[in-house]
Amino acid sequence: MQDLKNPFRGQGISIGLESAPSPSVNASAPRALLDRCPVHSATPLVNALGLHIKDERGRMGLGSFKALGAAYVIAHEAQLGSLDGRTYVTASAGNHGMSVAAGAKAFGAKAVIYLSKTVPSEFADRLREKGAEVVIEGDDYEASMAGALKAAEVNGWTLLSDSSWDGYFDLPHRLMEGYLAMAAECTEQMEQPTHIFLQAGVGGLAGACAALFRDVWGDEPKIIVVEPEFAPAIYDSIQAGAFMTSTGPVSDMGRLDCKEASLIALKGLSRDADTCVLISEEEAAAVLPKLADLGLASSTSGAAGIAAALLSDLPSDAKVLCILSEGA
Numbered sequence: 001m002q003d004l005k006n007p008f009r010g011q012g013i014s015i016g017l018e019s020a021p022s023p024s025v026n027a028s029a030p031r032a033l034l035d036r037c038p039v040h041s042a043t044p045l046v047n048a049l050g051l052h053i054k055d056e057r058g059r060m061g062l063g064s065f066k067a068l069g070a071a072y073v074i075a076h077e078a079q080l081g082s083l084d085g086r087t088y089v090t091a092s093a094g095n096h097g098m099s100v101a102a103g104a105k106a107f108g109a110k111a112v113i114y115l116s117k118t119v120p121s122e123f124a125d126r127l128r129e130k131g132a133e134v135v136i137e138g139d140d141y142e143a144s145m146a147g148a149l150k151a152a153e154v155n156g157w158t159l160l161s162d163s164s165w166d167g168y169f170d171l172p173h174r175l176m177e178g179y180l181a182m183a184a185e186c187t188e189q190m191e192q193p194t195h196i197f198l199q200a201g202v203g204g205l206a207g208a209c210a211a212l213f214r215d216v217w218g219d220e221p222k223i224i225v226v227e228p229e230f231a232p233a234i235y236d237s238i239q240a241g242a243f244m245t246s247t248g249p250v251s252d253m254g255r256l257d258c259k260e261a262s263l264i265a266l267k268g269l270s271r272d273a274d275t276c277v278l279i280s281e282e283e284a285a286a287v288l289p290k291l292a293d294l295g296l297a298s299s300t301s302g303a304a305g306i307a308a309a310l311l312s313d314l315p316s317d318a319k320v321l322c323i324l325s326e327g328a
Contacts, residue, residue, distance in 0.1 A: 001278065001279050001280070001283060001308065001312075002235075002277060002278040003275055003276070003278075004238060004276045004277070005274070005275055006273050006274055006276065007238075007241075008241070008270045008271065009271070010219075010271065012267055012268070012271030013237065013238065013242060013243075013266065013267065015241060015243075016243040016263075017243065017266065017270075019166060019169075019263075020169060020263040020264050020266075020267045021169055021264060021267075022211070022267055022268055022271070023173075023176055023177075023208050023210075023211040023265065023267075023268040024173060024176065024177040024208070025180065025211050025212050025215040026177060026180065027181060027183065029177060029180075030068065030072050030177055030178045030180055030181045031180075031181050031184065033072060034072075034181055039060050040060055043055055043058060043185065045185075045189040045190055046296070048291075048294050048296060049290060049291075049294070049306070049310060050320070051309055051310075051321075051322050052319065052320060052322070053296065053323075054182065054189075054321070054323045054324065055296065055324045056182065056302075056325050056326065057296075057298065057302070057324060057327035059182075062095070062098045062102055063326055063327045064095040064098070064326035064327070065179060065182055065325050065326070066095035066098060067102070068099075068178040068179050068181050069099050069162060069176070069178045069179060070088075070090070070096060070099035070100040070103055070160050070162065070175055071099045071100075071103030071106070072174070073103070073160060073178065074103030074104060074106070074107055074109065075103060075106070075107065077107075078107040078108075082108070083107045083108050083109040084109075085109075086158060087109065087111070087112060087158065088100050088103075088104050088110070088111050088112070088157065088158050088159075088160045089111075089112040089114070089148050089151050089155075089157040089159055090111075090114065090148055090159065090160045091113075091115075091116075091137075091144040091145040091147065092114070092115060092119075092123075092162075093115075093119055093123075093141055093201070093254050093257065093258075094120070094254070095255060097111075097113035097123070097127050097132065098123075098126060098130065100113060100132070100160055101113060101131060101132035102130055105131045110131075111130075111131065111132040111133070112132065112133045112134075112148075112157065113127050113133070113134050113135070114135045114136075114137045114144040114145070114147045114151070115134060115135070115144055116137065116138050116141055116144040117136060117139050118139065118140060118250055118254065118257075119144075119254065120254075124136070135147065135151075139250075140259075141257060142259060142260070145161070145163075148161070158171075159171075160175070162175055162204050162262070163202040163260070163261075163262040164263050164264045164265070165260075166263070169263075172204070172264060173264055175204065176204050176262075176264060179205055179208035179209065180208055182209070183208060183209040184216075186213075186321060187212070187217065190321065191319070192217045192220065193221050193319045193320060194220075194221060194222065194315070194317075194318045194319045194320070195222045195224065195309070195312075195314060195318050195319070195320045196210075196213060196221050196223045196224065196321045197224045197226055197305035197306070197309045197312075197320065197321070197322045198210060198223065198224070198225055198226065198273075198305055199225075199256055199301070199308075200226065200227050200233075200256065200261075200265070201227075201231070201256040201257065201301075202233070202258045202262040203225075203233070203269055204262055204265055205323065206225050206269055206273075207262065207264060207265030207266070207268040207272075208268075210225075210268060210272035210273055211272060213272075214272050221321075222274045222275065223272055223273045223275075224275045224277055224308065224309075225269055225273045225276045225277070226276075226277050226304050226307075226308040227256060227276065227277075227279075228253040228256050228279065228281070228304070229248070229278040229279065229280050229281075230248035230249050230251035230253075230281070231248055231256060231257045231258055231259055232246045232248070232276075232278050233245075233246045233258055233259055233260055233261040234261045234265075234266060234273075235276040235277075235278055237266055237270070238270055238273075243260075243261070243263065243266060245259055246259045246260070247259065251281065252281050252284070252285070252300050253284055253300045253304055254301055255325075256301050256304060277308050279304060279307055279308050279311070283308075283311060284303070284304050284307050286307065287306055287307040287310060288328075291303055291324075292328075296324060297327065297328040298325075298326060298327060299326055299327070299328055301326060302324055302325045302326035302327065302328075303324060305322040305323055305325075306322045306324065309322050
């Protein structure tokens, strides 16, 4: 496991991020909508392996924390007018697409989800069951994202990405705001932790949670961002002091295998995170049997933060919070 202390803690990176908004800390907005959703309930915080683990596997029946993101954006837009005839398009490594598909179906819109060839076929099947059209495009997430961008432009569809870049901030900013419902539940379910491990792909989960945790718990908890060593998008950017595109082979941590960070997430994490760490494929996989034995079966993506926490040299009295972000 490699680690990097964040020299921008408290200030954040400014180069290349001037136009990006900081992550929202308005947890009341998504919670107000969720209170009206009949399938929503708070997910449990469990104690296992000496850690406090927020178990997102059952979130709204969609299998991951992503249920709080795109579906929240679509629900918000439905309040402004009918979505009949609207088509949402996105690229996904699986879970984000499920949220887009579920939200579109619930509010009378259509969903088109672009997946790369590396995404397990089970995700494509689940998306189709939700009524989404699935398009297989390219060998990696970046290629599927390019396909979704082109489709949005050609067809006049609404692009609903969980990442952000120059000129594309409004929808991903609201999407990250949806994740605050999960973070707010954590602050109500436990006392202030000493260490928080947050796995990151484009960084939406980590950026949103870190912002809310700083707002509620202040500067004392150590916040550690966890990425695959094959996809060090945030690590490389913080090391360089500017947005960087990372390189590397495809990671088995598929939902974290993103070579470019969301600018909103990077802006927040470069301010709020204390440390970035990179874990290997083997280190991520090693924790899965332990979790399965405890009835907490997950994937290397979902358990990456837990893997990093167990590998870290922490004080004996550490109170550690991790997110189990998806099921097996």
